Amino acid sequence: MIDIKFLRENPEIVKENIRKKFQDEKLPLVDEAIRLDAEKRKAQMESEQLKAARNKLSKANGPLFGQLKKCEDEAKKAEIQAQIDANNAAVKADDERRAQLEAAQTEAAAKLQEIMYVIPNIIDPSVPIGPDDSCNVEVERFGEPVVPDFEVPHHVDIMATFDGIDKDAAGRVAGMGFYYLLGDIARLHEAVLAYARDFMIDEKGFTYVIPPFMMHGNVVKGVMSFPEMEAMMYKIEGEDLYLIGTSEHTMIGRFIDQILPEAQLPLTLTSYSPCFRKEVGSHGLEERGVYRIHQFEKQEMIVVCKPEESMIWYDKLWRNSVELFRNMEIPVRQLECCSGDLADLKVKSCDIEAWSPRQQKYFEVCSCSNLGDAQARRLGIRVKGADGKTYLAHTLNNTCVAPPRMLIAFLENHLQKDGTVTIPKCLQPYMGGKEVLVPKHK
Template structure:
């Protein structure tokens, strides 16, 4: 959630952020009113408690003649304190509800507008030239025996799939490459739970306006995560972190689940937009003043990974209206999909400033030893299903084979080409 001091001191800045997002400015006024009401409730409660304490002292000192009136006064004050405390609890609830309705304040320079208003910052790599009819990833994957959508739908319904043979090995290879690169960069690897409590979902900003995207296990009051960002952030809720040595970084692997509500008719073919996929996610806790630089580091690691996969891509600065609740700035990396003749999102990285940490009570100690909200950042290193789709399309060849990027070969037994009917080779760890 946003800093209430910022709201009080500069409400126009928060309103400008709402306008850039295309969000409701009146929510800022509602939050200001709720904040003022809560502070007034605190003052009234404290004042009455002070009077009640004085009345209690007066009872001890009262003469027999004074005692009935003093006791009556103390009784009246006790009832007033009880009412004031109840009003304060209601004011706390109203403030939190109003607070949760305000998304993060966008950074200066973030493009205003919505999904179509992102700004391309750079384009990297040469687009592949195919002198044969380009096939999409599903046609290639089915020919290789790597993807089985029909049986995925039979078992689980639409937008589910099996990865088989070379498809399954590609999943493991991408995960191993991503984790090994993350560890080399100083990240702690984490296998994160895919089921989390409501507090973790709300704290990371994935409830409220995003409810329709989330799977919920109602019997147990748990949610299936759409990204391990949720579990990684929640891992340190209600803790004070030691960030004296720099950011604390995790690379989390988990299965991810998204209902894809509102995406009817979009990417129904293949494994680009599915209900379940596996992902390696980078997550960083740092001091707020380090967040902007840390954001660029996460972006650089994402770019390095796509370069290892020999994929052409572009980096885009996402517009305010497409940021999501928690992000103050987000960069997407969109890779080239030949069958569609366009770039599609493959990874993203978001600077969430102190927004999530305030909700989750994640703090660090400043130079004076005082607890302060930490900053949180996330970045997808590899969304595996979509990356497999892109690899198959970009690296396809006329004879139906698929070029294997050099960086992936150690995790695929050294093979240079995936071919229909190929004999699978088990990866052999290097000494």
């Protein structure tokens, strides 16, 4: 959400940003926001003027009551009383008018807020312009993609050789979009999470957090755009509670309506959580595999920082993901998201994609985003500087690792011709010292 003052003073910049995001249907909202803002401010100004006049009239009645009490001349008393009555009538009229103005102000403010929630954040000048993810731009590759001299099976088939997955039973229990992981595959899933946790704590110095897995509706509106909310969030029936789609939601929500001392910044946090997603929209569920599902677990990175530091942290965050994947000997690339692929709150975003030997192409495993002050503005997250003045914080998030997708990349890249799966050194302590996983059948 952008600053209304910025929109008021720079409507053409806001409109050009909307065009860059290929959301021309939102262009009329800029003028409507300016109209509602003017209406709200006019009502507020008139209300304040009436309040001042009311106070002046009420104050004027004080001496008049004193005069009335002392006055013995009936004609003069009648004159004073008439003045008091006139003042009271004016005060009443002012109160009635103020009530109307406050109602108009409240209505205009509510409509304005809804529009401001829809107008996209101003993207960074470095963001490539394009309508959708087909225009995302490869920036850099890390590690050499390998094309093996044997056919790599689908990841579910690889898991099945270890008796490591049961989607049929999950379908009977919960429907499509769920799975049971078993044995070595389940242990590998947890090993990846544990290693990612320790990597972020011990090597990157982040503070580990386990957050709430549900949140109130006002936090949902504060951390994400409405289209994202509709496509992702599960609501608890009869409660003002939603299941989180990522721990970023409650990690950022933790600071709602807070003023953070500048000396405490940056806050660098890494969090574990299960994630729950409806996956409504163009992508939908993956019927067979575990790439896009309703429930998964994830290790996340969160940063709350000063505005001038947010782009520095953006680069650090996505590089953390690259380092983590390279430690696990998985080739990856950084893909810069174009303007049309950015969610409305994002200033800049990139995906880290892992190499798939089976498909011989890259696929998304991490997403890093700089949201500028958009979430902080919605949630009221402010920073108090050394001079005593407050300003909005900047927030960033990045996937550290989401094991379902990581497992796909891991199994495909570490699968050997004989069906075994090698374990890189960084994961061996979390796998009971195993260097190789041996399938139970082929």
